[in-house]
Amino acid sequence: MAFNNQLLFKQILAKRSYLCVGLDSDISRIPKHLLTLEDPIFEFNKAIIDATKDLCVAYKPNIAFYESLGASGWESLRKTLEYIPDDIFTIADAKRGDIGNTSLQYAKTFFETYEFDSVTIAPYMGEDSVKPFLSFEGKYVILLGLTSNKGSDDFQHFCDISGKKLHELVLERAQEWSDPDQLMFVIGATHPEAFEKIRSIAPHNFFLVPGVGAQGGTIEDVSRYGLNKEVGLLVNSSRGIIFASSGEDFASVAREKAKELQSQMEKVLIEREYL
Numbered sequence: 300m301a302f303n304n305q306l307l308f309k310q311i312l313a314k315r316s317y318l319c320v321g322l323d324s325d326i327s328r329i330p331k332h333l334l335t336l337e338d339p340i341f342e343f344n345k346a347i348i349d350a351t352k353d354l355c356v357a358y359k360p361n362i363a364f365y366e367s368l369g370a371s372g373w374e375s376l377r378k379t380l381e382y383i384p385d386d387i388f389t390i391a392d393a394k395r396g397d398i399g400n401t402s403l404q405y406a407k408t409f410f411e412t413y414e415f416d417s418v419t420i421a422p423y424m425g426e427d428s429v430k431p432f433l434s435f436e437g438k439y440v441i442l443l444g445l446t447s448n449k450g451s452d453d454f455q456h457f458c459d460i461s462g463k464k465l466h467e468l469v470l471e472r473a474q475e476w477s478d479p480d481q482l483m484f485v486i487g488a489t490h491p492e493a494f495e496k497i498r499s500i501a502p503h504n505f506f507l508v509p510g511v512g513a514q515g516g517t518i519e520d521v522s523r524y525g526l527n528k529e530v531g532l533l534v535n536s537s538r539g540i541i542f543a544s545s546g547e548d549f550a551s552v553a554r555e556k557a558k559e560l561q562s563q564m565e566k567v568l569i570e571r572e573y574l
């Protein structure tokens with residue numbers, strides 16, 4: 300399915316959710332009883348997807364947890380991607396970006412060899428490093444804006460250039476490269492105070508918001524200023540959902556955690572009159 304912002308909005312309203320479930324399926328944290336199976340990571344992901352697919356609008360496998368295992372990890376990723384229902388948005392969290400001809404190969408990896416709907420990209424090599432990803436119709440680039448980690452203070456949040464923070468310049472400049480139906484930004488939930496300004500700079504783009512749960516961000520805080528007329532948020536939680544239990548009940552506990560977040564989102568959607 301080729302997504303655009305309208306379609307994402309429709310899915311959000313239908314599911315009463317803007318939840319993205321992060322498939323950071325760390326082999327060292329997979330429940331023990333799955334480890335004897337032929338492909339423990341795929342079996343784990345399959346159970347998580349079965350347990351959460353009615354509660355979320357996106358899945359985000361973080362590529363590090365697959366490529367670190369070599370060929371078998373890429374195969375688990377391929378099977379996972381194939382298993383995700385077609386109407387759920389998929390994000391390759393790969394944080395790529397290089398000189399143009401190399402970026403094009405990364406783009407082919409995630410948009411053709413693996414048919415993801417989107418990929419996360421680091422913006423700091425500039426326009427020619429991002430453009431190859433934008434040449435794929437119906438696919439989104441998700442550019443790192445203000446990341447959720449403490450190190451975002453080192454450059455993104457505190458470098459001041461002509462009165463603008465570095466991440467603000469990234470948000471402004473990148474909007475010259477493509478429109479909101481192809482460009483999203485990563486904005487960490489750990490910076491709730493920055494959302495009002497960021498939303499004013501990028502009023503129409505979807506934001507992928509990691510940092511809820513394990514990193515301390517909340518749905519309420521990011522929704523206060525982050526929402527736009529098409530909701531405009533995909534809020535991710537990975538460990539807080541998928542590793543909430545390490546026992547045989549891992550999938551049902553993951554569902555409970557996803558349900559808690561979805562219910563908070565539904566409340567916001569009702570209060571803000573989307574529903």
Ligand SMILES: O=c1ccn([C@@H]2O[C@H](COP(=O)(O)O)[C@@H](O)[C@H]2O)c(=O)[nH]1
Nearest residue numbers: 361446447487509513514536537538539
């Ligand atoms: O700024 C960023 C960008 C990406 N991430 C990724 O999101 C998930 C968060 O996982 P949790 O377990 O919910 O903390 C993970 O894949 C990160 O690599 C981020 O956290 N912050």
